[in-house]
Amino acid sequence: MMGALLNTLFLHSLILLAVFQQNTKAEKLYYQLKKYYGTTTSSSLAESQAKCNIFKGKWVFDSSYPLYNTSSCPFIDPEFNCQKRPDTLYQKYxxxxxxxxxxxxxxxxxxxxxxxxxxxxx
Incomplete structure (x- = not known):
């Protein structure tokens, strides 16, 4: 049962990855949602958001991460907790x-x- 669930989850993840891998489609969706839900009232913030492209950037190290301990989170099932890796440094980006x-x-x-x-x- 769990194997079928994981296979389905993996398949859905691959489909989502294929859909959102193309920046133009993802950017279009982002700007449509942004337009639909609106922005804040601050004009300088709205101006900075207008030129903000969240799809162009880089991964940066941040020592304040992770924001919570994933191994003790009661909402994550053990089979979905990706703590089988020998390192945890990737969580600080x-x-x-x-x-x-x-x-x-x-x-x-x-x-x-x-x-x-x-x-x-x-």
Whole structure:
């Protein structure tokens, strides 16, 4: 049963990777979502977001990462916890776009923007 679930998850992951690997399609989706959900009221922030391309950047070392201990997270099933690697240094990297800074994920804002809407996780 778990093998079939992992195979399905792997297949869906490959499909998503193929879809989002092409920057132009992913960028188009990003800008459509950005336009639909709007931006903040700060004009300087809105201006910096307009030139921000989150798909062009690099991985940078950040000693504050990881933000939580994955091996003790009660929400991650052991079979999905990728802690079989002998190293953990890879967890100390984060994505940094060239033209802007990414803000931290705001769960409250996310839930507020999606209030009354349907969402599907693949």
């Amino acid at each position: 984060r994505w940094q776009p060239f033209d802007c800074n990414l803000s931290s994920f705001n769960g409250e804002l996310f839930l507020e923007k999606l209030r009354g809407k349907k969402i599907m996780f693949v």
